[in-house]
């Protein structure tokens with residue numbers, strides 16, 4: 001059997017059914033072999049887009065994303081998306097064509113392993129036709145079970161070799177790790193002793209089973225519930241949900257987190273974003289971290305207790321040790337409940353609307369969209385000054401309703417990650433929230449969204465600038481010509497790609513969005529929102545301290 005065919009048969013046999021990529025001569029055969037073995041191939045227009053699509057797809061399906069790349073420039077083009085995935089511990093397998101060992105003068109030659117390792121992704125390689133299937137299985141297992149972004153180099157000469165099919169591969173899952181009895185008991189006694197316990201759940205808790213276990217434990221000890229941005233939506237619907245902890249926290253959420261006497265981080269690193277550089281955690285608070293990866297404990301912040309274990313298993317083990325408390329204990333008073341109901345959402349916090357008829361306040365825009373768009377949605381956010389508005393003013397139905405590719409803080413990934421989200425969850429409306437800078441950087445994938453007939457909403461917060469830089473450096477009087485741009489008619493560009501498009505300067509301009517929603521659309525709508533930008537978003541003032 002040809003190695004390309006064997007690799008494709010192996011990976012599809014392990015469950016890979018969707019592959020994103022850009023095809024060149026080096027990955028032509030392996031991509032076609034994947035299709036022949038039943039995989040769906042999604043052609044992106046830029047390799048970075050392919051990597052971001054696969055990253056988002058993997059986050060929402062919980063399965064390894066697959067990427068297929070041409071050798072050399074195909075790989076280097078994908079690097080930013082690969083780096084984001086690697087930093088997010090997204091399970092992803094990148095099939096990266098490579099030159100043959102003997103092709104020492106090939107234009108396409110780069111050191112794939114070195115460039116992969118430099119991004120934080122994990123290098124792997126097909127060494128010979130004889131072991132190609134084993135190499136591929138190992139790479140897939142590393143991606144899936146260790147949540148690694150693996151770049152598997154496929155040298156052309158190995159691809160063209162022959163191997164023997166050993167039979168369908170079997171790859172059992174790895175059992176989740178329970179906590180030790182001692183650590184579970186220590187956590188239980190800390191919770192029993194706490195007057196105002198607070199749970200902050202992160203990426204490692206993004207599952208329905210983790211939510212159920214955490215809610216049950218929180219009920220038993222009277223804890224309030226918050227998440228990192230990466231896990232936004234996890235506790236949606238709970239009366240004790242504070243939404244996101246960190247720069248995006250509403251004033252009430254920040255007050256309650258600051259008042260906690262015990263903070264338990266569940267699959268959450270407590271990095272500077274989640275804790276506002278530590279300032280959200282009161283001096284009186286004990287901090288406990290639960291993580292299945294022992295190396296994650298205390299990495300961003302010193303903790304009083306580290307519990308190594310799976311989130312759901314640990315929550316269950318601790319709940320079994322706790323006497324359930326009567327209602328209205330812990331942090332769960334009737335007064336707190338009423339305050340949360342009345343004002344924990346950002347959209348319930350009063351603000352002065354800066355809309356002036358020519359430009360719309362991004363908060364008013366986002367609240368109007370929140371009212372208009374169906375609740376069953378996925379919000380995918382690019383990076384920039386604007387990013388707080390969709391993250392804070394658009395509600396999401398659960399942890400799979402938010403795709404936040406910010407581990408590398410790159411602009412330009414938002415549109416592609418929204419496309420990957422839409423492919424992963426076709427039953428939900430995908431909303432891509434972009435700045436004008438990120439939108440124009442990643443715009444080649446608009447053709448992909450149109451070609452795939454994806455009925456997505458793409459909203460561009462258009463301040464005709466790299467607003468983050470304007471607000472970062474403007475107050476100190478620096479010249480800003482390098483980060484300001486002339487007006488761009490993004491709606492016209494979008495129409496050129498085949499999208500429906502609307503320019504929005506006032507709430508009334510959103511009427512076509514309503515019509516589009518009612519029309520059972522089969523194409524994206526792009527909203528070029530000309531937004532006011534008199535001052536930087538408040539959350540950015542915190543963020544700049546991290547630069």
Ligand SMILES: Cc1ncc(C[n+]2csc(CCOP(=O)(O)OP(=O)(O)O)c2C)c(N)n1
Nearest residue numbers: 384385386410411435436437438466467468
């Ligand atoms: C790939 C990349 N290049 C540059 C930057 C630096 N940067 C951070 S935010 C930003 C501005 C983004 O502009 P836009 O998308 O319009 O969003 P805005 O800040 O205006 O809301 C830039 C250039 C980055 N984060 N990533």
Ligand SMILES: [Mg+2]
Nearest residue numbers: 435436465467
């Ligand atoms: Mg901008």
